[in-house]
Amino acid sequence: MTGLTAALECISKGHTVEIFEESDHIGGLASAFPTHGTYLEKTYHHIYETEHEVLSLFSSLNLNERVVWRRLTTGIFIGGVLYPFTSPLDLLRFTPISFLSRVRMGLAVLFLRNKKSWRNLSSISAQKWMRRWVGNKAYQVVWEPLLRGMFHEHYSQISMAWLWNRLRTRSDRVAYVQGSLQVVFETLQKFLEDHRAIIHLNTLIDGISSYDSGAHLSIRGRSERFSFDRVLCTSPSPVFAGMIEGNPLPSGYVSSLSRPRNLGAVCLAFSSPQSLGPFYWTSIQDAESPFVVCIQHTNLVSSSFYGGEHMYYLNTYVPWDDWRFSQDEAQITEKYLSYLAKIFPAFERGKVSETHLFRARFAQHIAEIGYEKIIPQHKTPLPHVHLANFSQLFPEDRSMNCAVIEGMEAARMIMNDQ
Numbered sequence: 209m210t211g212l213t214a215a216l217e218c219i220s221k222g223h224t225v226e227i228f229e230e231s232d233h234i235g236g237l238a239s240a241f242p243t244h245g246t247y248l249e250k251t252y253h254h255i256y257e258t259e260h261e262v263l264s265l266f267s268s269l270n271l272n273e274r275v276v277w278r279r280l281t282t283g284i285f286i287g288g289v290l291y292p293f294t295s296p297l298d299l300l301r302f303t304p305i306s307f308l309s310r311v312r313m314g315l316a317v318l319f320l321r322n323k324k325s326w327r328n329l330s331s332i333s334a335q336k337w338m339r340r341w342v343g344n345k346a347y348q349v350v351w352e353p354l355l356r357g358m359f360h361e362h363y364s365q366i367s368m369a370w371l372w373n374r375l376r377t378r379s380d381r382v383a384y385v386q387g388s389l390q391v392v393f394e395t396l397q398k399f400l401e402d403h404r405a406i407i408h409l410n411t412l413i414d415g416i417s418s419y420d421s422g423a424h425l426s427i428r429g430r431s432e433r434f435s436f437d438r439v440l441c442t443s444p445s446p447v448f449a450g451m452i453e454g455n456p457l458p459s460g461y462v463s464s465l466s467r468p469r470n471l472g473a474v475c476l477a478f479s480s481p482q483s484l485g486p487f488y489w490t491s492i493q494d495a496e497s498p499f500v501v502c503i504q505h506t507n508l509v510s511s512s513f514y515g516g517e518h519m520y521y522l523n524t525y526v527p528w529d530d531w532r533f534s535q536d537e538a539q540i541t542e543k544y545l546s547y548l549a550k551i552f553p554a555f556e557r558g559k560v561s562e563t564h565l566f567r568a569r570f571a572q573h574i575a576e577i578g579y580e581k582i583i584p585q586h587k588t589p590l591p592h593v594h595l596a597n598f599s600q601l602f603p604e605d606r607s608m609n610c611a612v613i614e615g616m617e618a619a620r621m622i623m624n625d626q
């Protein structure tokens with residue numbers, strides 16, 4: 209999304225663009241797969257009301273009619289019980305913590321959502337801040353499982369500024385693009401190609417080097433090199449580090465490329481004629497569960513778009529040496545679906561009609577305390593080469609909205625690069 213947005217912006221200013229993509233389709237983490245006569249994102253993708261930049265991108269592509277809005281419904285599975293967790297009233301009725309803790313939690317969230325700046329939150333961990341303001345019990349029951357679910361063993365080091373931003377951007381309603389983001393990417397691709405952009409699919413860049421007035425790209429498996437006035441790399445920072453030919457960069461910059469550490473995502477998408485209840489999003493607060501969130505996508509979009517089937521995601525974030533990155537798809541699928549029956553006893557494995565497992569290595573950067581000080585610069589020390597990926601924004605979390613912001617900003621930078 210970052211690269212495509214940058215391409216769009218450069219084209220709108222009269223430049224010509226070539227895009228290199230290692231896979232056989234565009235869209236990266238936000239791409240979709242064919243299922244039940246339509247497309248569905250490989251991992252859940254919704255948009256909050258606060259995410260104006262991505263919504264204006266859809267608008268500029270004339271896709272407003274495709275954007276549907278729904279109220280977000282959430283639940284929490286904790287201690288073997290599934291609780292509703294959508295409204296302030298749900299919080300007041302949330303018995304795993306005391307009434308006083310519920311009130312403190314409500315006030316803390318209200319305070320954070322109205323707080324304008326994150327600066328005095330970036331040097332304190334979310335763990336410490338939450339323990340202080342919502343109390344130990346509420347932290348342990350609600351916030352620690354959330355932080356562990358997203359950041360694994362790094363959970364205690366996550367910056368409060370990251371959590372502040374996450375709470376601030378959340379809205380009661382979320383948007384979804386009917387027909388999936390596939391529609392967005394097809395429209396983008398057509399627009400770019402109609403404006404003389406060349407998109408090279410199945411083309412992995414494995415070398416970048418600069419020369420006086422531009423930069424060369426090398427492609428894996430090919431001897432020829434491509435030369436451009438300016439290059440924008442939108443790969444994860446460590447991947448970019450591996451592309452640089454020779455040792456032309458200061459060691460400080462090279463080490464900054466590997467400093468933001470990453471977790472992978474392992475997401476099982478499946479379909480079934482069974483509905484498992486009213487919630488779109490269910491957080492699973494149980495260390496035994498192989499996934500941390502269960503999403504019933506068809507509580508956002510009608511199952512009629514999928515031939516009457518309900519579409520689900522079971523997702524988790526894990527380090528690359530985790531078993532979910534080494535075991536085969538069938539084993540992981542069975543472990544995920546077996547656990548699902550603990551949350552929803554009515555769930556029938558035999559009714560599952562399709563399963564698809566998606567694994568992404570660079571899925572979530574670890575937003576530790578002081579993260580803003582280790583972000584590599586967009587303008588790299590390699591002349592005429594810029595870098596833009598979601599780990600370079602802080603305290604924003606990765607999202608399509610950030611990708612659009614990054615893409616626009618990167619395009620401006622490369623167009624101004626002398």
Ligand SMILES: Cc1cc2nc3c(=O)[nH]c(=O)nc-3n(C[C@H](O)[C@H](O)[C@H](O)COP(=O)(O)OP(=O)(O)OC[C@H]3O[C@@H](n4cnc5c(N)ncnc54)[C@H](O)[C@@H]3O)c2cc1C
Binds near residue numbers: 209234251252254412
């Ligand atoms: C589980 C999960 C759920 C998410 N849910 C949401 C959500 O609900 N809402 C939301 O807004 N966002 C969500 N996101 C985040 C969103 O998908 C990303 O922030 C956004 O897609 C990032 O786009 P990007 O272009 O920066 O990166 P990417 O999508 O990673 O794109 C990078 C592209 O570069 C290509 N590439 C990399 N290296 C090379 C190379 N050497 N040569 C050629 N090509 C290369 C890759 O194949 C890829 O296509 C979610 C992400 C995950 C993992």
